[in-house]
Amino acid sequence: MSRKLVFxxxxxxxxxxxxxxxxxxxxxxxxxxxxxxxxxKRSVTLPIPARRIVSLAPSNTEILYAVGAGAQVVxxxxxxxxxxQASSLPTVGGYSGFNTEAIVALHPDLVLAAGxxxxxxxxxxxxxxxxxxxxxxxxxxxxxxTNLETVARLTGHDREAAALVDSLRKRVAxxxxxxxxxxxGPTVYYEIDATDPSKPYTYGPGSFGDLLIQRAGANNxxxxxxxxxAQMSLEQLVVANPSIIILGDSNYxxxxxxxxxxxxxxxxxxxxxxxxxxxxxxLVSRPGPRLVDGLEALxxxxxxxxxx
Amino acid sequence: MSRRNLPYLWxxxxxxxxVTLSIAIGSVFIPPADxxxxxxxxxxxxxxxxxxxxxxxxxASIRLPRxxxxxxxxxxxxxxxxxxxGLFRNPLADPYLIxxxxxxxxGAVLAMSIQWPYSFWGLMAVxxxxxxxxxxxxxLVYALxxxxxxxxxxxxxxxxxxxxxxxxxxxxxxxxxxxxxxxxAISWLLGGASQAGWGPVLTILPYLAVGLGILLLSGxxxxxxxxxxxxxxxxxxxxxxxxALILIAASLATAAAVSFSGIIxxxxxxxxxxxxxxxxxxxxxxVPLSIIAGAGALxxxxxxxxxxxxxxxxxxxxxxxxxxxxxxxWVLRRAKNQGFW
Numbered sequence: 001m002s003r004k005l006v007f008x009x010x011x012x013x014x015x016x017x018x019x020x021x022x023x024x025x026x027x028x029x030x031x032x033x034x035x036x037x038x039x040x041k042r043s044v045t046l047p048i049p050a051r052r053i054v055s056l057a058p059s060n061t062e063i064l065y066a067v068g069a070g071a072q073v074v075x076x077x078x079x080x081x082x083x084x085q086a087s088s089l090p091t092v093g094g095y096s097g098f099n100t101e102a103i104v105a106l107h108p109d110l111v112l113a114a115g116x117x118x119x120x121x122x123x124x125x126x127x128x129x130x131x132x133x134x135x136x137x138x139x140x141x142x143x144x145x146t147n148l149e150t151v152a153r154l155t156g157h158d159r160e161a162a163a164l165v166d167s168l169r170k171r172v173a174x175x176x177x178x179x180x181x182x183x184x185g186p187t188v189y190y191e192i193d194a195t196d197p198s199k200p201y202t203y204g205p206g207s208f209g210d211l212l213i214q215r216a217g218a219n220n221x222x223x224x225x226x227x228x229x230a231q232m233s234l235e236q237l238v239v240a241n242p243s244i245i246i247l248g249d250s251n252y253x254x255x256x257x258x259x260x261x262x263x264x265x266x267x268x269x270x271x272x273x274x275x276x277x278x279x280x281x282x283l284v285s286r287p288g289p290r291l292v293d294g295l296e297a298l299x300x301x302x303x304x305x306x307x308x
Numbered sequence: 309m310s311r312r313n314l315p316y317l318w319x320x321x322x323x324x325x326x327v328t329l330s331i332a333i334g335s336v337f338i339p340p341a342d343x344x345x346x347x348x349x350x351x352x353x354x355x356x357x358x359x360x361x362x363x364x365x366x367x368a369s370i371r372l373p374r375x376x377x378x379x380x381x382x383x384x385x386x387x388x389x390x391x392x393x394g395l396f397r398n399p400l401a402d403p404y405l406i407x408x409x410x411x412x413x414x415g416a417v418l419a420m421s422i423q424w425p426y427s428f429w430g431l432m433a434v435x436x437x438x439x440x441x442x443x444x445x446x447x448l449v450y451a452l453x454x455x456x457x458x459x460x461x462x463x464x465x466x467x468x469x470x471x472x473x474x475x476x477x478x479x480x481x482x483x484x485x486x487x488x489x490x491x492x493a494i495s496w497l498l499g500g501a502s503q504a505g506w507g508p509v510l511t512i513l514p515y516l517a518v519g520l521g522i523l524l525l526s527g528x529x530x531x532x533x534x535x536x537x538x539x540x541x542x543x544x545x546x547x548x549x550x551x552a553l554i555l556i557a558a559s560l561a562t563a564a565a566v567s568f569s570g571i572i573x574x575x576x577x578x579x580x581x582x583x584x585x586x587x588x589x590x591x592x593x594x595v596p597l598s599i600i601a602g603a604g605a606l607x608x609x610x611x612x613x614x615x616x617x618x619x620x621x622x623x624x625x626x627x628x629x630x631x632x633x634x635x636x637x638w639v640l641r642r643a644k645n646q647g648f649w
Contacts, residue, residue: 040426078620092619097495099619101370105336105362118492119424123431127505128369 034153039136040119046131049156050110054092054103056121057114060135061086062288063148064112066164069155075106082282082290100124110154115287138287139206141172148289168292172215175299178306179217186302188218189242189270191249192229192281197262200237204230208291209248209284216298218244234264244302245270248285250278277301315587319600323379326607330375331367333611335618338363373506377568378610378624379603380509382575384516384565386602388558389576390583390595391523394530395554396461402577403562406468406555407445409573410475412566415441416496417479420489434496435508435567442563445471450555459548461537498623499572500613508568519561520599526554527592534589574628575606578636585643605632 035045054075055061061080064073070085078094080086092102098121103111111130113122115137125132133154138144145165152161190209194200203209203220207228213220221240222230245268247254256276265271279301283294300307332343346364349356356364388403396405404410419437424430449471453463483493529550532540541547562576579602583594606628613627 042426094620095491096617096623097500097621099335099614099621101366102335102619104366104370107362116491119426119431120434122426124505127507128365 036133036150036153038134039115040122040134042122042132042134044131044133046110046154050108050131050154052106052108052110053155054106054108054111055080056092056098056112056117057135058082058282059286059288060112060114060151062286062290063135063151064155066289067148067152067155068157068160069151072155074108075103100128103130104128112151112154140211141168141291144287144289144291145169147287164289168289171292172295175216175295179215179299179303182217182303185218186244187221187240187242188213188244188246188302189221189237189240189268190246190279191254191259193249193252194254194259194262197265198234199231200234201229201231203248203284204228207284208287208294212284212291212295212298213246213302216295216302218298218302238264238267241269243269243273243275245276246279246298246301247276248279248281251281315583315593315597316600319583319597319604323600323604323607326604326611327375327379329611330378330607331371333615334366334371335614336363336366338366343367369505373509374610375607376506376509377512378606380512380516381565381569381572382579382606383599383603384512384520384561385572385576386579386605387520387523387595387599388562389602390580390591390598391526391530391554391558392576393580394533394591394594395551395558396465397534397536398461398465399581400577401465402573403558404472404571404573404576406449406464406559407472407475408442408559408562408566409571410472410479411445412438412442412563413497413571414445414475414479414482415439416570417482417486417489417493420493420496421482421486435511439563439567442566443559445475446555446559446563450552457548459551495623496570497625499570499625499628500621500623512564512568515560515564519557519559519564522553522557523561523595524599526550526557527590527595529554530591530595534591570623570625572606572625572628574625574632575602575609578632579605582636582639585639 032048033045034049035043038044051072052074053064053069053072055064055073056077058077058080061073061076062082064070065083065086070083073086073089075092076086076089077098078091080089090102090106092106093099098117103125109131111125111132113132113134115135117134122132122134135147135150136143138147145168148165149158149161152158190203190213192201192203192209202222202225203213204222204225204227210220210222210228214223221237221242222232225232245259247256247259255278256274259265259276260271270276279297283290283297332338332340338346342360342363346356346360346367350364350368385403389401392401392403392405393399395401415437416434418441419433422433424433449464449468450459452471453459453467455463479497483490486493529545532543532545533547533551535543537547566572580594580598583597583601587593587597606624609624609627609631612631613622613624616622
């Protein structure tokens with residue numbers, strides 16, 4: 001083989017080597033697959049953003065609609081009643097158990113579970129070949145924002161979620177700006193359930209109810225108790241002597257009038273001056289974007305002079 | 309077919325009907341024609357057309373494993389119930405008499421109060437803890453009831469009732485102290501299959517096979533025990549040893565059944581009584597008939613539990629008592645051989 005030919009071949013090889021990759025490599029695109037680690041430390045992969053979603057908790061349903069994925073939701077748990085459009089979706093079970101059959105029949109490409117669902121349910125659905133993402137229960141507003149971003153990531157709505165989180169942060173900052181300068185705060189008792197009026201339940205440490213009441217510039221009598229859903233005695237309540245009572249159980253028929261009739265409650269300051277307000281408990285009990293609505297509503301209720 | 313075998317024919321027909329209903333009825337309506345095509349297709353191995361695939365999947369992966377699990381649970385509870393009633397010569401005896409349910413409940417609620425990692429063994433924590441809790445309770449009660457070498461029946465019942473109250477109180481206390489697990493604990497204590505797939509079936513099968521196998525062979529022993537311990541002893545029966553064997557077998561079957569399905573009441577009490585009212589008190593027939601009819605009865609209860617409020621489910625333990633009690637009272641009033649016990 002002549003030297004010239006070798007040279008020529010080498011040159012050709014170089015040229016080919018130089019141009020073949022550029023000819024076959026496609027224009028670089030973003031891999032649409034999404035891989036995230038969920039609240040049970042499971043790695044969850046979606047090939048593309050989810051298009052048929054079943055929500056297993058009211059908070060999840062609210063998050064899905066808030067980030068703009070409402071049109072992708074095809075099923076819900078029976079307590080998902082917000083926003084109103086969600087109520088028309090088929091239900092797949094709820095308090096007394098979920099129906100795996102009904103979930104499978106909806107052909108979801110994502111089942112969004114929450115902290116209130118059992119790991120057994122997640123395992124059962126996983127075994128049926130469904131993709132399940134377990135959204136952990138947030139403990140702070142920041143963790144709730146993270147959940148919004150996670151759901152947006154799974155459903156292809158990152159941009160909407162970024163805008164949503166931004167506006168939520170601004171609204172919280174606006175409340176903080178008015179509340180933080182205050183150096184006083186009323187003492188508040190938030191009622192979750194007083195079926196037995198001598199031993200009512202209230203929000204304690206670790207609950208959003210407690211967190212938001214404090215952030216709205218008040219002292220929550222439940223803060224000194226143990227556990228997020230704390231039971232307190234009427235004696236403790238009399239000693240704490242709240243000046244404002246919030247009826248989180250107003251959805252279940254409790255009113256200021258019915259509260260005033262309870263024996264032993266007449267000595268409380270809040271009862272004497274009639275500072276008893278009904279409240280939509282869903283605004284503090286569902287760990288979704290409406291927590292910020294709850295914060296604003298509480299701040300307005302507790303400091304009416306500041307929000308006019 | 310001889311008259312002797314007629315009861316078997318009836319109960320097996322009932323079981324076949326119950327299995328059919330359990331596969332045909334669910335929260336998703338599958339038209340009978342499609343159901344038939346799916347079943348025929350699964351036998352011939354033909355691939356199903358696309359629209360039927362979901363139905364096929366629901367039947368094969370959801371309804372069939374659940375049907376088999378409920379069938380086995382009903383068989384275990386009812387078979388053990390018949391054996392317990394014979395063993396204690398007490399019409400009020402059911403498989404939970406000496407503490408299986410309360411021990412299992414305590415174990416399960418204890419396991420639920422711990423945050424297990426999401427893994428195979430993390431998910432097995434509740435069934436394993438309830439199984440261990442049930443068996444530990446039975447052994448403890450047996451040891452507490454022992455007087456010298458004998459284990460008097462009365463002692464066994466009283467020790468069982470006392471220990472059950474203790475364990476139930478502890479369970480209630482744990483539930484009140486817990487925050488998030490209350491709902492899970494209540495639904496477990498009221499009974500109902502929570503885990504899907506063939507895993508639970510395969511896990512409990514060996515215990516049921518051994519437990520129910522021993523009970524099926526114990527009919528003659530149970531018949532002899534009806535004469536009283538002394539008489540049975542004189543007839544050559546090693547009473548204490550045989551009684552312990554039956555007790556272990558029945559408890560093993562019950563504990564395994566309860567571990568995945570939760571505490572389902574009433575089946576183990578009532579099905580043996582109905583069988584006794586209809587077909588007589590010969591334990592050589594009563595035990596197998598109770599096993600077959602118990603499986604069918606619990607399947608019917610399960611169909612009701614998942615179809616009445618569909619897509620929600622009513623806990624199985626509620627259905628068995630709600631539907632079972634009126635049925636039993638009806639049978640009791642119509643029975644020709646009153647004073648049968």
